Amino acid sequence: AQSVTQPDIHITVSEGASLELRCNYSYGATPYLFWYVQSPGQGLQLLLKYFSGDTLVQGIKGFEAEFKRSQSSFNLRKPSVHWSDAAEYFCAGHHGSSNTGKLIFGQGTTLQVKP
Amino acid sequence: EAGVAQSPRYKIIEKRQSVAFWCNPISGHATLYWYQQILGQGPKLLIQFQNNGVVDDSQLPKDRFSAERLKGVDSTLKIQPAKLEDSAVYLCASSLMLAGYEQYFGPGTRLTVT
Numbered sequence: 347a348q349s350v351t352q353p354d355i356h357i358t359v360s361e362g363a364s365l366e367l368r369c370n371y372s373y374g375a376t377p378y379l380f381w382y383v384q385s386p387g388q389g390l391q392l393l394l395k396y397f398s399g400d401t402l403v404q405g406i407k408g409f410e411a412e413f414k415r416s417q418s419s420f421n422l423r424k425p426s427v428h429w430s431d432a433a434e435y436f437c438a439g440h441h442g443s444s445n446t447g448k449l450i451f452g453q454g455t456t457l458q459v460k461p
Numbered sequence: 462e463a464g465v466a467q468s469p470r471y472k473i474i475e476k477r478q479s480v481a482f483w484c485n486p487i488s489g490h491a492t493l494y495w496y497q498q499i500l501g502q503g504p505k506l507l508i509q510f511q512n513n514g515v516v517d518d519s520q521l522p523k524d525r526f527s528a529e530r531l532k533g534v535d536s537t538l539k540i541q542p543a544k545l546e547d548s549a550v551y552l553c554a555s556s557l558m559l560a561g562y563e564q565y566f567g568p569g570t571r572l573t574v575t
Contacts, residue, residue, distance in 0.1 A: 350503075382566075389465070389552060389566035390504070436503050446517045447492055447556055447564065451503025 348373050350439045352452035359427050360460045367422040367455050369411075369437030377439040379420040380449065381411055385433045393435075396420060407431070432459045463487065465567035467553050473573045479541035482570045486534070486555030492516075494564060495528055495538050496552040504552055510536060543574045 349372045359365050371377055378397050382390040394405025401413040411422045420437060437452040466485040474480050486493050491512050496504035507526065509517040512533040521528070525544070530536040540547055550571050554564040 387568065389568045390554075391566070392563060395563065438503070446509055447494065447558075448506045448509065448517055449504075449564065451505070453501070454503050 348377070348439065348441060348450055350437050350450050350452040352435075352437055352455050354455045355453065356456045356458070358458040358460060361429050362426050365422075365424045365427045365431070365457070367435050367437075367457070369420045369422065369452060370418050371420065371437075371439050372418065373439060373441060375441070376415065377441055379411075379413065380438045380440070381405065381409070381420075381422045382436045382438060382451075383407075383433050384436065384454075390436065393422070427457075427459055429459045429461065432457055465553055465555055465565055467551075467567040467570055469570055470568065471571050471573075473575065474543055476545055476574050477542040479539065480543055480572060481537055481539045482551050482553075482572075484536045484538070484553030484567060486536075486553070487565055490555035490557055490565070491533070492556045492558065493530055493536050494554040494556075495536070496554065498550040498552055498569070500549070507538070540572075543572075545574050548572055548574045 351370045353368050380395045381393040384390045393409050394403050396403045396413045403411050409424050434454045434456050436454050438449040468483050493510045495507045498504040507521045508528045510530040513530045528538045550569040552569045553567045556564045
């Protein structure tokens with residue numbers, strides 16, 4: 347069955363430190379992959395997406411993610427975290443050949459930023 | 462451009478009562494989604510519309526949940542009767558295309574069933 351897994355439920359980093367949030371996927375073929383961010387009381391905002399091509403994807407707010415087929419991973423990174431990055435982050439996948447827009451989400455990782 | 466609008470933002474009801482949520486997608490977006498997000502979990506698709514037709518409702522509990530998008534624009538999701546396990550945030554999203562990879566989400570409706 348198709349699935350997306352985020353192994354870390356909660357991560358705490360110091361402001362200014364680097365960040366990496368993990369995401370693993372299980373699909374029959376390479377899916378389209380996304381990272382969304384959700385601030386308290388807000389909807390989900392798309393940070394970046396991978397469809398094909400260059401495996402290093404740049405997104406908004408200084409985030410990037412790298413697709414690694416050999417590891418079935420799509421980890422999100424940021425070189426220097428700001429206090430405003432504290433939020434919940436979701437990795438999601440879409441079966442590229444599907445006729446529906448159904449996204450399968452991971453469980454989410456809550457990011458806490460220490461001053 | 463206005464985003465996806467949802468109302469109400471919060472709702473508290475007792476079990477066995479009914480409730481309805483409303484969503485207005487981004488103008489021009491033909492595809493509309495309803496997701497259920499239980500606390501501590503990622504969103505789960507309940508139903509997807511393309512214009513006013515249902516594309517995928519495989520995970521909609523049809524004995525108690527219903528949804529419609531009569532004129533192909535705004536949509537209503539209803540629960541009747543509600544159960545305690547329906548407590549969640551209900552997110553509406555829209556996209557331009559049927560296999561609309563880039564989905565835009567509304568702020569959600571937080572439902573508490575007591």
